[in-house]
Amino acid sequence: MANTTRGAGPHAGQPLVTAGAPLECARLAVVMIHGRGGGPEDMVGLADHLALPDLAVLAPQAAGRSWWPDSFLAPLEANEPGLSSGLDVISNLLEDLAERGFGPERVALVGFSQGACLAVEAAARLARPFHMVAALSGGLVGTGEADGAPRADLYDRPAKRFDYDGQLPDVPLLLGCHQQDPHIPLARVRESAQVLDAMGAAVDTLIIPGAGHGIIADEATWLRKHLNKA
Template sequence: MRRAGAAEGRAGAGIILAHGRGGSAADILSLLDHAGLPEVAGFAPEAPGQSWWPTSFLAPMAAMQAPLEAGLAAMRKGVAAAEAEGIPRDRIWLGGFSQGACLALEAFARDGDGLAGVLAFSGGLVGTGDAGGAPDEVLYGAHAKRFDYAGRRDGAKVWISVHERDPHIPVKRAEDSAAVLRGMGADVRFEVYPGAGHAVMQMDISAMRGALNVAA
């Protein structure tokens, strides 16, 4: 677990950040500097081989289950590290980019009770199971998933962004993820950027700054 930002005992808020495929904990923690958040503590687990799972997050759950469980455990360790420093749970956020955004959303849906919220830059929920049916063109030829999450996320804030033509994250999955979390009571902002792309955008950085400045 890599740590950055405000010194222990001086952080007004914390965020657990998950990097994307080919990225690193150090890379994703640099978002704190870009957002100008000196009073926030950042914690970032490192994926083995720089990838949380070997295939697309759209793959059937049989291929996703084991690596997803390992990633979720890493995110729980990040939250525990923040809590061990005395950061209240309602001031702890999850976040990430690409694969890391998918992992952060899934961790929030499954384990996020009492957390402040989640910031997902180019991501969507992985899901809890396969929904069956035919492959879906709007899901890049993948099958639909089930989203059977327990509990509520009332009052939590959620930011999900995606490009219109993202090569890895179908807009449909990101849109469905926003709807699922709204159904759990979260206050969701869903942003679709025009054109093709797969990157952290300036609006993402602004959303992070706005969310965590309030929390701190």
């Protein structure tokens, strides 16, 4: 694998960090996507915590360590070209993995926060039979703007459309979020779960009581369980 990302826009040509098992002897490839202000090293640290030595980890870095400038709840145009560039980087990375013998059934997508939104959005738009997808504090970005005024339960942002064409039949998919997350409204998490369930994904929604924004032990346990599956 190259050590930089492929694609178009600002996130192309950025560092691509690899860790874990070499691809030639790995059971699965895990694409791990960092959050705003974070970096690949954060996701590699999570992978190390999972202690699964037969996984190949690939962690792309966003330009300026942010995949887009505004909240994922903002109108799509407010986050371009970052959003499209991030999705293109993920798509190209999946193509590169396929050329190395890792079809989607041998690939997992895992993201935290902004990276969680990018991971689950890529899964919905690409609609491939991934080994698993995990959005740790995240929800769908959406495909367009819906009619209506800003909503209090979306942190005073307007609603989105979720017009995805494909299916995710039986793909294990985790949506984790604190009940009072300052960045991810619970309403978007629940709406995302409904959309992804309708696409055929096997959705697990983990709502963490109280306020917070971070990865908890129950999410790591879910990851370990599903990454261990053949």
